[in-house]
Amino acid sequence: MKTLIIVIHPDLPGAVVNKRWVEELKKFPDRYVIHQLHECYPDGKIDVHCEQQLVEQYDQIVFQFPYYWFNCPWLFKKWLDEVLTHGWAYGSKSGYKLAGKTIALAISVGVDEADYLPSGTYNYTLAELLRPFELSFGYVKADYQPPFTYYGIEYHSTAEWIEKSVQPYMDFLNAL
Template sequence: MKTLVIITHPNLQQSRINRAWMDELKKHEEITVHALYESYPDGKIDVNHEQSLLESHDRIILQFPFYWYSTPPLLKQWQDEVLSYGWAYGEGGDKLQGKELGLAISTFGPEDSYQPTGYNNFTMETLTTPLQQTSNLIGTKFMPLFVLNGVMHVTDAELQESAKAYAEYVLQSSKIEA
């Protein structure tokens, strides 16, 4: 299964977590790694290129740090421009039907803060509902989340373990039932 991982981190080279995840994924030739901020430093997205990338892969993973309970700005812009009516949804918009869509998210807060009784009041599943609904709209199968919480306190050993688990998630996730 051909997998496209779209990494959206505005400071990827300075990101300990997202960079480690990316470096681990690059060891696997069946994974295409695509860093949006590196590809579009001016914010001008090549919609045709992005749509072609999506069409040529079976699984799409959106990797990003959690920003204000959402995605970084360029990923939101990417969604607005690339997942267009008549291409991704609506009349004739069936180009992504049947593909898989997953999220790989890093958070500053610890895992227990993403609970109804925690600091953020909601689970990650609840907070990512708009992205799950996007998956529903465009006809993709929404995969279970891959989340690393509390990134400021992750040890080097934990990060290495997380990177390997993430690569396994990306490669094996079609066997996981949501």
């Protein structure tokens, strides 16, 4: 069974961690299908029917993106708003096309994990800040899993540090 990895990064060629993760995923085409939203929709005009058909094909879906401004990139929010429609994702007897599908987030974070503690810089844990995703995917009856997070990109983005992120990410995906 392949896992659909939906990559939402506005500048993947200029990225560090997300780009490296995609490079690693490409080594395993028998296990992962990579779908890059910004590459598919550079104008932001999402083909809703196409996205729904794609998602329906997979039982495991991972949304991979950088976390900034305490949220996801704008195209992910737009995707959620447009693709998770009434009658398809929820709200009718024929809806709930995501029901039972394993959904997870794979997130790169600029600051250190200690900044996302009640006593840290931002006063909230990342789990608390990600609660809208948990609620949204729960609402459509998906099996939402705890996210994979890799912290400290702004502070530690050496080649060695980036490489250290790869195996934990792959282990996370293999454990879904």
